[in-house]
Amino acid sequence: MTKNYADQISLSRADLVHLLGLSARSAAPGAQTSLRRMARRYRDNNPDVAKAIVETLREGPTRSVASGQSLDAPLDSESKLPLIREESLTPQQQPILDAGVRAPLEQVIEEHVNGSRLLEAGLAPTGTVLLSGPPGVGKTLAAHWMAQSIGLPLFVLDLSAVMNSLLGQTGANIKRVFDHARRTPSVLFLDEIDAVAKKRDDNAEVGELKRLVTVLLQEIDNWPEGSLLVSATNHSQLLDPALWRRFDVILEFPLPSLDSLAEGAATFFDAPMPQATLRMIAKLYEGETLSRLERDVLRARRTAALRGTDPVQALLGAVHDRFDSMPVRDRGRVAADLSKHAGLSQRVISELTGVSRDTIRKYSRAT
Ligand SMILES: Nc1ncnc2c1ncn2[C@@H]1O[C@H](COP(=O)(O)OP(=O)(O)O)[C@@H](O)[C@H]1O
Ligand SMILES: [Mg+2]
Structure with a gap:
C-alpha cells in the first residue's frame, strides 16, 4: 500500500496543479507519459488529482523554439512549392x-x-x-x-x-x-x-x-x-x-503488445475505464495497429455522443463480429470479465458477444 504522503505534507491543490503544469510543459522525454500513467493510477481513488493531471496534459508541452515556416525554406525552382x-x-x-x-x-x-x-x-x-x-x-x-x-x-x-x-x-x-x-x-x-x-x-x-x-x-x-x-x-x-x-x-516497430493496446484504449477513450474493459478491448484488437484502434474508438465516441449511449458499447457493437473468431472459452471469459467490470448489463453483453447469459453467469462464478 502506498502511504498517503499528500496528507502529511498537505500540498495545496494550486501547488499540485502548478507542479503538474511544469512537468506537462517540460520537454523531458517520458514526462507526458508518466503523467498519463499517473492520471490513470489516480482515477479510481483520487479522481480530483487525476482530473488535475488530465487538465494539465491538455495544455501540453510548449515549443522551446520559435515556430513558423522559416523564411528561406527551399522551394522547387519550377513550381515554387515548398520542398x-x-x-x-x-x-x-x-x-x-x-x-x-x-x-x-x-x-x-x-x-x-x-x-x-x-x-x-x-x-x-x-x-x-x-x-x-x-x-x-x-x-x-x-x-x-x-x-x-x-x-x-x-x-x-x-x-x-x-x-x-x-x-x-x-x-x-x-x-x-x-x-x-x-x-x-x-x-x-x-x-x-x-x-x-x-x-x-x-x-x-x-x-x-x-x-x-x-x-x-x-x-x-x-x-x-x-x-x-x-x-x-x-x-x-x-x-x-x-x-x-x-x-x-x-x-x-512491431505491432503493439496487449499492454500497449490497453494503454492506447485508455488514451483514446480519454475517460476513466476499468482495467478489465481495457484488457478486453486489447484482446479484441490483438494484431491490429494503434492507428486502427484510435480511429474505431473515435468513431464509437462520436456515435455514443450522438445517441447518448455508452462509448464502449458502441465500440463493441462495431466490432462484435470479432467475438465470433475467438475460441469459445476466451469468449466466455471475456464476457464474464465484461459483466463484472464494464458496467454493462448481461443482456447487452450477451448480444455483443453471442455468449448466453447462462454461460456468462457460469464463467463469472468460476473466476
Ligand atoms: N504507437 C502509437 N502511439 C500512439 N498513437 C499511435 C501510435 N501508432 C499510431 N498511432 C495513432 O495513429 C496515427 C497514425 O500513426 P503514424 O505515426 O502516422 O503511423 P506510421 O507512420 O507508422 O504509419 C497517429 O497519429 C496516432 O494518432
Ligand atoms: Mg507514417
Missing part, C-alpha cells in the same frame, strides 16, 4: 511504444539533449535513425515526438513535392533540402523513404531513382555531427541495402 514542411506536435500526441522501441528512442533523445556530456567523452550523438514497420504503428508520430523532446523544429521532406519536380531537378531539390536542414538547428525527417529509395535494380523506374538514391547516399554521408536525421519506411525490404547500412540506429 519541406516545418511541423510541430499538437499537445497530447505521445507515442505509446513497447519498451524495446521506446528505450532506444529515448536514448537518442537524451544523447541530443545532453550532447555536451558526449562531447566531453569524445563522442557524437546518434546522427541517423531509421524507423521501419507496418503502416499505422506510430513511426511518423515518433519522429515528431523525438524532435519535440529534443526541442528542435522538425523539417519534413515532402517527397511528393520532390518527386513531382521535373526530371533532373529531383537530385538538386534533395540537395537543397539537406543544405537547409544543415544550416538550421533542426531534425530532418524523411518520411516513407522507400518512395525514393526503391532498390536500384528495380527495373521499372531505373534511371531517375538510381540517381536519387545516389544523391541521398551522398547527403547522408555528409550529414553533420550533432544533427539528427530520422527516416521512416513501411517497406524496409524495398530499401537499397546501401542505404540501410548508412543508418546508425535501425528500429523495427
Whole structure:
C-alpha cells in the first residue's frame, strides 16, 4: 500500500496543479507519459488529482523554439512549392511504444539533449535513425515526438513535392533540402523513404531513382555531427541495402503488445475505464495497429455522443463480429470479465458477444 504522503505534507491543490503544469510543459522525454500513467493510477481513488493531471496534459508541452515556416525554406525552382514542411506536435500526441522501441528512442533523445556530456567523452550523438514497420504503428508520430523532446523544429521532406519536380531537378531539390536542414538547428525527417529509395535494380523506374538514391547516399554521408536525421519506411525490404547500412540506429516497430493496446484504449477513450474493459478491448484488437484502434474508438465516441449511449458499447457493437473468431472459452471469459467490470448489463453483453447469459453467469462464478 502506498502511504498517503499528500496528507502529511498537505500540498495545496494550486501547488499540485502548478507542479503538474511544469512537468506537462517540460520537454523531458517520458514526462507526458508518466503523467498519463499517473492520471490513470489516480482515477479510481483520487479522481480530483487525476482530473488535475488530465487538465494539465491538455495544455501540453510548449515549443522551446520559435515556430513558423522559416523564411528561406527551399522551394522547387519550377513550381515554387515548398520542398519541406516545418511541423510541430499538437499537445497530447505521445507515442505509446513497447519498451524495446521506446528505450532506444529515448536514448537518442537524451544523447541530443545532453550532447555536451558526449562531447566531453569524445563522442557524437546518434546522427541517423531509421524507423521501419507496418503502416499505422506510430513511426511518423515518433519522429515528431523525438524532435519535440529534443526541442528542435522538425523539417519534413515532402517527397511528393520532390518527386513531382521535373526530371533532373529531383537530385538538386534533395540537395537543397539537406543544405537547409544543415544550416538550421533542426531534425530532418524523411518520411516513407522507400518512395525514393526503391532498390536500384528495380527495373521499372531505373534511371531517375538510381540517381536519387545516389544523391541521398551522398547527403547522408555528409550529414553533420550533432544533427539528427530520422527516416521512416513501411517497406524496409524495398530499401537499397546501401542505404540501410548508412543508418546508425535501425528500429523495427512491431505491432503493439496487449499492454500497449490497453494503454492506447485508455488514451483514446480519454475517460476513466476499468482495467478489465481495457484488457478486453486489447484482446479484441490483438494484431491490429494503434492507428486502427484510435480511429474505431473515435468513431464509437462520436456515435455514443450522438445517441447518448455508452462509448464502449458502441465500440463493441462495431466490432462484435470479432467475438465470433475467438475460441469459445476466451469468449466466455471475456464476457464474464465484461459483466463484472464494464458496467454493462448481461443482456447487452450477451448480444455483443453471442455468449448466453447462462454461460456468462457460469464463467463469472468460476473466476
Ligand atoms: N504507437 C502509437 N502511439 C500512439 N498513437 C499511435 C501510435 N501508432 C499510431 N498511432 C495513432 O495513429 C496515427 C497514425 O500513426 P503514424 O505515426 O502516422 O503511423 P506510421 O507512420 O507508422 O504509419 C497517429 O497519429 C496516432 O494518432
Ligand atoms: Mg507514417
